[in-house]
Amino acid sequence: MTDQTSDASIPSPPLADRLKAQAPYWTVPGLAVLGLVLIADASTWGTLTLAGLAMGMLIFIMASGLTLVFGLMDVLNFGHGAFISIGAFVGATVLLALTGWTGADSLALNLGAVLLAIVAAMLATGGLGWFFERVIIKPVYGAHLKQILVTMGGLIVAEELIHLFWGPNQIPLPRPEMLKGSWVAGGVIVEKYRVLAVVLGAAIFIGLRWSLVHTRLGLLIRAGVENGEMVEALGYRVRRLFVLVFVAGSALAGLGGVMWGLYDEIITAQMGLNILVLVFIVVIIGGLGSVEGCFIGALLVGLMANYTGFLAPKVALGSNILLMVVILMWRPRGLLPAGKG
Amino acid sequence: MAELLRLEGVHTHIGQYHILQGVDLVVPEGELTMLLGRNGAGKTTTLRTIMGMWRASAGELGLAGTDLRPLATPDIARLGVGYVPENMGVFAALTVRENMLLAARDGAMDESRLEWIFSLFPALKKFWGLPAGNLSGGQKQMLSIARAMIEPRRLILIDEPSKGLAPAIVDALIEAMRELKRTATTILMVEQNFRMAQALGDGVAVMDDGRVVHAGRMAELAADPALQARLLGLSLGAHQ
Numbered sequence: 001m002t003d004q005t006s007d008a009s010i011p012s013p014p015l016a017d018r019l020k021a022q023a024p025y026w027t028v029p030g031l032a033v034l035g036l037v038l039i040a041d042a043s044t045w046g047t048l049t050l051a052g053l054a055m056g057m058l059i060f061i062m063a064s065g066l067t068l069v070f071g072l073m074d075v076l077n078f079g080h081g082a083f084i085s086i087g088a089f090v091g092a093t094v095l096l097a098l099t100g101w102t103g104a105d106s107l108a109l110n111l112g113a114v115l116l117a118i119v120a121a122m123l124a125t126g127g128l129g130w131f132f133e134r135v136i137i138k139p140v141y142g143a144h145l146k147q148i149l150v151t152m153g154g155l156i157v158a159e160e161l162i163h164l165f166w167g168p169n170q171i172p173l174p175r176p177e178m179l180k181g182s183w184v185a186g187g188v189i190v191e192k193y194r195v196l197a198v199v200l201g202a203a204i205f206i207g208l209r210w211s212l213v214h215t216r217l218g219l220l221i222r223a224g225v226e227n228g229e230m231v232e233a234l235g236y237r238v239r240r241l242f243v244l245v246f247v248a249g250s251a252l253a254g255l256g257g258v259m260w261g262l263y264d265e266i267i268t269a270q271m272g273l274n275i276l277v278l279v280f281i282v283v284i285i286g287g288l289g290s291v292e293g294c295f296i297g298a299l300l301v302g303l304m305a306n307y308t309g310f311l312a313p314k315v316a317l318g319s320n321i322l323l324m325v326v327i328l329m330w331r332p333r334g335l336l337p338a339g340k341g
Numbered sequence: 342m343a344e345l346l347r348l349e350g351v352h353t354h355i356g357q358y359h360i361l362q363g364v365d366l367v368v369p370e371g372e373l374t375m376l377l378g379r380n381g382a383g384k385t386t387t388l389r390t391i392m393g394m395w396r397a398s399a400g401e402l403g404l405a406g407t408d409l410r411p412l413a414t415p416d417i418a419r420l421g422v423g424y425v426p427e428n429m430g431v432f433a434a435l436t437v438r439e440n441m442l443l444a445a446r447d448g449a450m451d452e453s454r455l456e457w458i459f460s461l462f463p464a465l466k467k468f469w470g471l472p473a474g475n476l477s478g479g480q481k482q483m484l485s486i487a488r489a490m491i492e493p494r495r496l497i498l499i500d501e502p503s504k505g506l507a508p509a510i511v512d513a514l515i516e517a518m519r520e521l522k523r524t525a526t527t528i529l530m531v532e533q534n535f536r537m538a539q540a541l542g543d544g545v546a547v548m549d550d551g552r553v554v555h556a557g558r559m560a561e562l563a564a565d566p567a568l569q570a571r572l573l574g575l576s577l578g579a580h581q
Contacts, residue, residue, distance in 0.1 A: 233392055
């Protein structure tokens, strides 16, 4: 090849462009600092920040699957909320059956019960996700309006099924003994359960990101989000990949449902729909198809809800919409949109 | 020369538009066949129909005796068909290495083949670990062609590789394609740049209005200015 092409080097972009590219990663620390300035009390700020991070991590768990499902196949799945609710109810059934474990003063038994509940919820919602994809989503590929209608319908049916199986009432879901209460460190109240939520959410984020970057399956998913047609032209069946991602995303929604149920200590059939609003905000803020963007978006939503809840409770109700408006005015395609142009 | 790909009376509809209106085309094994014609003649649609990205609504479409019409795109690719689309289809968020890794379907790249590709496209070696989105247009085109070359293919479909590239880079591409031709790979290439077509083509087919209106040897077309003018019109001069 001629010198002209081999020597054509990639110039390092100007500083302003590099800063612009890095900016989304600084939004979370930025919001935290802004919160500290406005709250002006370190221990209150610490308590709220931890609560915000915990809430953000839980939303991330539920939103991560949805963003990949959209990115990979352009499917708008409002039925995602159903998996959150059903996961919570299946998990609650397991936890309420294991009162011997949840009531014991043993962290190992408590965590064991939560783990069992999570596994049961993930199996149930993963299997249901597979069924949902085959029966409800498959016939409406490529038709957004139909997807919205049909998956909304699926969500309503799922809510009614919950009423049928578990009754019409909300179910109180107490946290296991050792996960109740909180530690106080230097005036900062650290709720034990929130620590679990942060650890679990961070572990899932790291695991997801690792498998997307370092495994062949992850490589295929990232390529598929960017240009599914080309992935098919290279000989891979994107549809099968999508079913897999859909099932995994549904299972994560189920996991999120259990964790959110324990977070609120009460579960209802409508909880999925209520959380779905937050989940969609997070997916849109993050940039459709981006797991990293989704993570940042979830933390922003969690922090924003807690800070405004303290500073201006009346504003708190609309704070996430406000956040979305500000971010979309700044970056109309979200913080870190995946390749699709 | 044995024929590898045969299209007989292929029709393709995209929505309400009737794009291919009975394409007859034979691609002989081990040759580079040029598909020429003005914009909108149906060249890209022909390649996409062969790849199964648009469905042929009528006609026969066979690769060495295998009927391609019922097959989905991934299955056609698995028969050993490489595709270099007009927009290059490079995964911008993936590194050059990851782009190549995906193209090697069994998961491992053949070292000697990779060295061969590096010798043709040194830029790919240089930017191996960088996101492909950072590459220049010419480098993306090289990556896209390299993806089709990383494994031995029975047939490579290439859609207008010279589009939007500087003349020096087109020269480099011509050199690389000559090298690829030495491996006796069968290639069907869409081109608007007559210089490139003339330099590389063994056979040629010219399309107009969704049909092949001329098929023959490239050398004959290159030697006959009157035929060129009749088939390709004024667009020819503009591209030289």
